[in-house]
Amino acid sequence: MNLRPSTVRPGKMAMLGVSGVLLAVLWHLGLADGPLLARGARNIGIFAQDLVPPDASVLPTVAGAMVETVEIAFAGTMLGFVGALPLALAANDTVSGRTAAGAVRMFLALVRTIPALLWAIVFVVAVGLGAGAGVLGLAMYSMGYMGKMFADAFDDIDPEVVEAVRGVGVGRLQLARFAILPETANAVLAQTLFVFEYNVRASSILGFVGAGGIGFYLLGYVQSLQYDALMMAILVTFAAVVVIDQASMRIRRRFLSVASHTATRS
Amino acid sequence: MPGVARVAPGVAVSVRDLWFSYRDAAPILRGVTFDARAGEMTVILGESGGGKTTLLRILKGLVMPLRGEIEILSSPLKRGLMGRLDPRVAYIPQQLGLIRSQSVVTNVLTGALARTGTLRSLLGLMPVEHTEEAEAILHMLGIGEKAALPVQTLSGGERQRVAIARSLMQHPTVILADEFVSQLDIVTSREIMSLARDVADRGVALVMTTHELDLAREFADRVIVLRDGAVALDSPAREVDEAALVKAIRG
Secondary structure: OOOOHHHHHHHHHHHHHHHHHHHHHHHHOOOOOHHHHHHHHHHHHHHHHHHOOOOHHHHHHHHHHHHHHHHHHHHHHHHHHHHHHHHHHHOOHHHHOHHHHHHHHHHHHHHHHOOHHHHHHHHHHHHOOOHHHHHHHHHHHHHHHHHHHHHHHHHOOOHHHHHHHHHOOOOHHHHHHHHHHHHHHHHHHHHHHHHHHHHHHHHOOHHHHOOOOOHHHHHHHHHOOOHHHHHHHHHHHHHHHHHHHHHHHHHHHHHHOOOOHHHHOO | OOOOOOOOOOEEEEEEEEEEOOOOOOOOEEEEEEEEEOOOEEEEEOOOOOOHHHHHHHHHOOOOOOEEEEEEOOEEOOEOHHHOEOOOEEEEOOOOOOOOOOEHHHHHHHHHHHHOOHHHHHOOOOOHHHHHHHHHHHHHOOOHHHOOOEHHHOOHHHHHHHHHHHHHOOOOOEEEEOOOOOOOOHHHHHHHHHHHHHHHHOOOEEEEEOOOHHHHHHHOOEEEEEEOOEEEEEEEHHHOOHHHHHHHHHO
8 A cells, every 4th residue: 555645644633633632622521630630540549459359258149140140141132132133124125125124223223222221220110120120121222233233134145145035936034034044144143142242241230220230239339338349249240251252252253254244243 | 857847839938128227327228129938048148238137137027127018928927915026937146146055955945935835934844745846856957966965065067056956946937047157167067058958948938148159059049139238139049150149249
């Protein structure tokens, strides 16, 4: 590639401009305050001292809560999948026609606009405190998110495959079952695993709003200033997330080696 | 021969004054008129961009023409409930449109979906006679022993045979094949062309596009040249020499 000076200069200008905007925004947010930052640094130091050593006595409690967190993530992902797959098919122009497909896409976007935590609050109100609300909240958001990812994967199929199978004279459900789903099966599986990984992280804060899992303890330890217990909970969360990410990534790679590039798009 | 309903010789596809253009662009097809007969191989020649692929896609019902008439065995091209396309017309796109991760026999069985009940097929309960027919067709096409393999493990010529097998499962009156042997080496091309010749001989109207003038003159019954969206030549293959073909193609 030939980088001529004329193509570099606007880049530098843009970088200077963005830096200027950043400084202005920090000032506006009150972060360009020397004494404040100094106090913050001192507090972090004190906080860090209280974090160690981690309180081993809470290990059974937080480990149990982490298991519940992973369970919430798993159940939320699976229920979301069950909702997402038919909706994604309904969001496909060839399967349900342009008008209906557009409406379904709009619905998926709307569901996705509301973050999982907000959905969890809605379900805490609806079904009460506990993991049930967490599962339902995560399922709603996952449905919107996976619905969009699956719909994109369906749109990216080789059009000749769709036309060849349509040419046989099949109905729309048959087209979905015999062309669209088999062509995208690997991508759909890989994306579902990806969402499960994401949901393990998302579900560890669902407890903040009383929707089950380790988040309840994370928030509780912060509020009661038990920073050594908080450290234990963070370590357990970190370990679980790393293990699940690694395992899931390995499985995903095996699918992806035969799936299309769309699987990694998010 | 399994998969081929015997059809009385005569006109299988009749195309009259077909026009097509994308929105306000210049027309791609300008009043195309021709017949394709049962039991004959009709080869459509012409330079790229001359409207060959568009013509086949219109004949399959994938694209609606601006105006003009298409009849299959004297009845208009069917458009069924919810956009179901006419199963009497089989279509093999240029890249074949096979599902590569699926087995050969699964791909071939999709050819019978129009005559398998929707619920039954969605549950994966394919009639035994369909499976038997699919296996017989694969055997006839010389790839019977590949039935259980995924399509992605097959060679180009073998994939071509799978596509032919799928179209035969449709019990077609017409088979449309786009750039049928363009991806194959010359030896395999000749094998596939003579296989196609056999299929046509049993009563199917085979309409294919190609760039291979030699193969067209050797195997086809009829050659049609499309130039700038219009029929520039329509003649029995044996009555036209290469010079005349080139002249019709180039203009």
